[in-house]
Amino acid sequence: MPSIPELQAGDTVLVTDGPFVQLTGPVLAIDRERNRVQLVVQVFGDDTRIDVPLDAVEKVSDA
Incomplete structure (x- = not known):
């Protein structure tokens, strides 16, 4: 079973699966339930709020 990333609001993540794959953005909220x-x-130059599965994102390191 893949590990669920430990995320917090404000973390920058990369979408790794689904229609928004390869997009990055800051986390607004996490619904662990x-x-x-x-x-x-x-998206096309506009900020767009999306809701994706937790296992379809990975935290982008600030290194």
């Missing part, structure tokens, strides 16, 4: 995460990504 539903295993979903809300984030804001740029």
